[in-house]
Amino acid sequence: MDFIAPLIFVILAAIVVAGGLAVVLLPRITGSALSMGLSFLGMAGLFALLGAETIAFFQVLIYVGAITVLILYGVMLTGVAPAGADRRLFFQKQAGWALVPLKFVGVVATVFALSFQSNVVQQPGGDLEPLANAVFRDYAFPFEVASVLLLAAMIGAIALVKRGDD
């Protein structure tokens, strides 16, 4: 049984990373958006693997559902632009590609150096109850503030896209 969990992990991790790479690398924007949804779905699997079923559920609901659709709407409204000539200044692209693997290696090295190698423990009984207790009891006030933030974002979004006279 011991090899099943790592196997699932490897498959899910591959989906997540491949989806992420596809977002960045695919030239067509609709392709990027769909790969992003795929990556999110893989991430939900990883959450479930970690035993955070509630988070996984929300991940599907919010990211895979809402945000991906919202982004697709954004793509629709702004039109699918053709890939243009690369006119970045200051070697932006080269610098970007050069920096990222460097950093990635650095972080992974740090992580393993700090010995995060102990196994993740899965608790029985799921995480809905402790999470609900935490959010609605200990973090009730931040939760309410978050709702205000959402309201502000909603009003802000409407105000930004509202045309002058309608």
Added chain:
Amino acid sequence: MDDTTLRVLATIVPLAPLAAFAINVFFGRWRLQHLTGLIASAALAISALAATGILLGTLGRHDAAIVMLYRWIGVGTFQIDVSFQIDQLSTLMMLVVTWISFLIHVYSMGYMHDDHGYWRFFSWLPLFVFFMLVLVMADNYLLMFVGWEGVGLCSYLLIGFWFEKPAPQAAANKAFWMNRIGDWGFMVGVILIFLTFGSLAFRDVFAKVGIAQSELLTAICLFLFLGATGKSAQIPLYTWLPDAMEGPTPVSALIHAATMVTAGVYMTARSTPLFAEAGPALLVVAVIGTATAVLAATIALVQTDIKRVMAYSTVSQLGYMFLGVGVGAPIAAMFHLATHAFFKALLFLGSGSVIHALGGQQDMRHMGGLKPKLPITYWTMLIGGLALAAIPPLAGFWSKDEIVNSAFFRGQGYEWFWAIGVTTGALTAFYTMRMLWLTFHGAPRDRHLYEHAHESPRVMTTPLIALAVGAALAGLVLGWPPDAGWVHQYLGPLFERAEAIDYSRIAVLATISAVAGVLGLGLAWLTYARRRPDPERVARTFAPLYTLLVNKWYLDAFYDHNVAGAFRWLFGASWAFDLAFIDGFVNKLAAGFQIGGRNLRRLQTGIVGNYALTIVLGLLFVGAAYAYLRLRQ
């Protein structure tokens, strides 16, 4: 009285006027209009009744009750509470303030009836009463200072009540500036008190009075007294009070005669434990008080504006009160404060009634012969005038006499204060008689005004009568027998005083001062009624002296030309300094930023990607630094 009742009453006393202010200032203009007068008067009645309740409830009590409302400032050891000290001194002041204010509010309902600023008047006036009550009830110097500044503000607002006219504006500004000088002194005194004693509460400070060095204590007291000279119009800061008569007459009566100007006397009396230990400070108080009493009385002799006579008379009487504090008789000073509140408020309200009857005319040269036209005003003002002139058995006699007698009994050269005090008493009688005669007797000098004169309405005459009763009886009720009357026994526990009372000597001294008063009255009667000597001829004969007095000893002119001039030069110089150095420096700095900005703006490429790259570079740097630090351990 149990503590809860006392607490409730002590809260009602200041809060009732504050509530009236809040209601009137927010709803007065559009909704309440003439109801504001009723609201304010009712609030004052409640306040006065509550104050009376406190008096009755604490009669047998000898220690001060502290009513703490809440902690205002608490920073380490610096703790200031909003709390009231209910003892004999503050209760007496509360009574005087609330009852006189109540009567004056009632009177003002008639006096201000046709003024378009009616609601404004009845907003500021209760606000003033609130601050005055905070001042007298405070149990620490800082809260007292709050009241002190508050009454100054209300005084400013009410002197400049008719702000459309230039003279009230100027007078209000003058009062404010003069008071600023005094307030500065008071503030320095309070700060010194805190630095010395580590507390501002009266009971703490007075308990620790021994730990201060004598010189420091003297400095504290002199600074406090500077504050008192500003608020109570003493030399050298008295010149604002006569100008303050530009305000409505009830304001002059309440603020600039009966209550606010006595704040300095109250504060000095309250601080007696400090002053008593402060070496020459009390002598300074006595000298300034006496000098002010004489100076103001001489100026009052030649004034022609009925309210200005009263104003200089107030300055002079306040001088008496300071003399009382200065010679170590704070009880006598407080006694005089109370009686003076009655008869001076009465005289101001009476002159207000005259001015009202003559349609705003304040110049006594246009009056005369008004007695049959204004009978109630005349008789009440006569009582007030005789009380001011210290004719027995009216109120002023007992209190003023006690002050000058205290000076005499002090001995050691203090007899001079007595002599000057009695002489000033004769001057007081003279100018009082002169004022009464010029206003009410003789032939009318202005036919037109005379024909149209009419007695004031009931709402104005009733307070006059009430105050006249007070002016007539307050001295006897409160102060008989001399030095052992009710007020002495009531205030007795607070102040040290001589044990033995020598009635035979008091009788002699009282007779002398009564004779001086009658002499002054008689001389004035001869001069103005019989014209022997003729006043114009006297003025011509002593022309230099007369000019000196008419020009108020040239003190106002001196302030205008020399002091104000010096400040104007100073202001000009600082303006030039400001332009050349401070502005110059700022301009150079701004130019530097301009050049820097012009060059640095090239960094702003406007391309989002560049900015994101910068962020990632920063992240990289922080991560690298963290990894380096962790690995080095």
Added chain:
Amino acid sequence: MLSVPLGWFIAVSSALFFIGAAGVLVRRNAVVILMCVELMLNAANLALVAFSRRLSDATPRGSVFVIFTFVIAAAEVAVGLAIVLAAYRNQPTVEVDEIHELKG
């Protein structure tokens, strides 16, 4: 019981994070940049949940954080898209290089 080491999750998380960061740097389309930001937020979420499971307190603080991150992400993408749309309406392009009105 799972036998996947914590470090693996962190490695996936940081890989995704830097893929997102690279995307922000190299892509010019504003909508794609928004997507990349979402990827980075997701990567952070994964790290949070992983650490939270590892600590296994009574209160799953990391997971609570993730809930709040969802809120932030939703708000961010809504406002971000609104800005992109407003900018697009002003100047019909989503190429961030061509929007440089704020150039100093």
